[in-house]
Amino acid sequence: MADESKKWVLLVTAQTPTNIAVIKYWGKRDESLILPINDSISVTLDPAHLCTTTTVSVSPSFDQDRMWLNGKEISLSGGRFQRCLKEIRARASDVEDEKKGIKITKKDWENLHLHISSYNNFPTAAGLASSAAGFACLVFSLAKLMNVKEDLGQLSAIARQGSGSACRSLYGGFVKWIMGKNDDGSDSIAVQLADEKHWDELVIVIAVVSSRQKETSSTSGMRETVETSMLIKHRAKEVVPKRIVEMEEAIKKRDFPSFARLACADSNQFHAVCMDTSPPIFYMNDTSHRIIGCVEKWNRAEESPQVAYTFDAGPNAVMIARNRKVAALLLQRLLFHFPPNADTDLNSYVIGDKSILQDVG
Ligand code: ADP
Numbered sequence: 513m514a515d516e517s518k519k520w521v522l523l524v525t526a527q528t529p530t531n532i533a534v535i536k537y538w539g540k541r542d543e544s545l546i547l548p549i550n551d552s553i554s555v556t557l558d559p560a561h562l563c564t565t566t567t568v569s570v571s572p573s574f575d576q577d578r579m580w581l582n583g584k585e586i587s588l589s590g591g592r593f594q595r596c597l598k599e600i601r602a603r604a605s606d607v608e609d610e611k612k613g614i615k616i617t618k619k620d621w622e623n624l625h626l627h628i629s630s631y632n633n634f635p636t637a638a639g640l641a642s643s644a645a646g647f648a649c650l651v652f653s654l655a656k657l658m659n660v661k662e663d664l665g666q667l668s669a670i671a672r673q674g675s676g677s678a679c680r681s682l683y684g685g686f687v688k689w690i691m692g693k694n695d696d697g698s699d700s701i702a703v704q705l706a707d708e709k710h711w712d713e714l715v716i717v718i719a720v721v722s723s724r725q726k727e728t729s730s731t732s733g734m735r736e737t738v739e740t741s742m743l744i745k746h747r748a749k750e751v752v753p754k755r756i757v758e759m760e761e762a763i764k765k766r767d768f769p770s771f772a773r774l775a776c777a778d779s780n781q782f783h784a785v786c787m788d789t790s791p792p793i794f795y796m797n798d799t800s801h802r803i804i805g806c807v808e809k810w811n812r813a814e815e816s817p818q819v820a821y822t823f824d825a826g827p828n829a830v831m832i833a834r835n836r837k838v839a840a841l842l843l844q845r846l847l848f849h850f851p852p853n854a855d856t857d858l859n860s861y862v863i864g865d866k867s868i869l870q871d872v873g
């Protein structure tokens with residue numbers, strides 16, 4: 513006869529948007545705790561277009577932890593998943609669902625197993641920060657399921673151990689990842705600089721130049737950079753600290769010319785550092801370079817910049833227009849010069865504004 517006590521399943525679903533850095537994180541000082549060599553600043557994107565949806569479930573009938581990513585089972589044996597699961601389990605509290613007659617004590621969580629199903633509504637491992645949305649969503653949904661009572665800052669330090677950029681996806685608006693000084697990573701957390709309403713005339717246009725998986729993952733790319741590039745030392749010590757201060761000021765004052773100058777320069781320096789790596793890493797392609805040319809030409813023809821661009825570890829362009837009118841013009845120009853599926857390898861455009869973490873659980 514079936515064991516009635518094993519029949520229940522408790523589920524939580526959460527949705528987390530991706531984020532795009534305008535001052536980039538590239539390089540770690542501690543590989544296992546994921547501690548960066550510089551602060552970084554990002555904008556959290558609109559979850560309607562680029563987000564991860566994760567459902568976490570627990571049941572006494574599960575005999576091991578399992579995870580599916582975009583419908584395919586993946587291994588949870590990697591250090592990053594294990595660390596996130598361990599940190600969340602260690603903070604679990606009692607959970608009671610009276611309607612279902614379920615009661616899980618803090619102690620029970622040590623022996624209960626999880627099934628996790630995650631789906632990205634945008635290309636995975638293609639330079640659109642799937643690791644950021646993915647691990648932020650994993651940590652957020654697990655924390656909810658296990659009734660973890662930590663604040664978002666503490667959760668960001670756990671998400672950071674899944675993927676560095678993930679710590680910034682727990683907040684909407686503009687977010688800073690403070691690199692921290694402590695060896696244990698306890699002060700390496702994300703903080704919100706301004707919420708999603710602060711600069712709401714900005715519009716983000718993403719050109720999905722390629723949805724193929726990149727050849728060099730961010731993790732191995734930045735490891736090789738730290739090992740072989742001289743330029744990265746100069747960037748982390750001399751360039752980024754000044755840019756962080758200036759970028760915070762530009763965001764506070766909604767100073768678009770400074771924002772655009774800093775974001776474009778930082779993206780370009782990040783890709784210069786990739787080329788300064790041995791062997792060099794090329795994340796952008798010919799279409800990416802042509803998009804930069806097009807935006808630069810337009811900005812120089814105007815009195816002040818209209819559009820900022822930034823590229824993560826992949827060829828896809830993230831453009832930030834100063835307002836809706838400029839965004840419409842930008843899209844018109846892009847569609848003219850870079851029609852999807854023509855002689856470029858560009859396949860789509862995504863438009864959205866900044867937004868907030870959504871909990872649909
Ligand atoms: P990206 O530029 O997309 O962030 P990365 O190389 O940084 O690319 O990371 C890709 C890796 O992130 C994937 O191979 C996978 O291990 C992890 N990842 C992506 N999406 C998710 C998700 N929804 N949940 C958990 N992990 C994810």
Ligand code: DP6
Nearest residue numbers: 533536537675676677730731824825
């Ligand atoms: C170029 O966070 O993906 O997107 O910490 O090794 O998982 P790991 O790397 P990841 O690196 C992101 C690099 C970047 C810049 C950024 O998001 O700041």
Ligand code: CO
Nearest residue numbers: 641643644730
């Ligand atoms: Co990533």
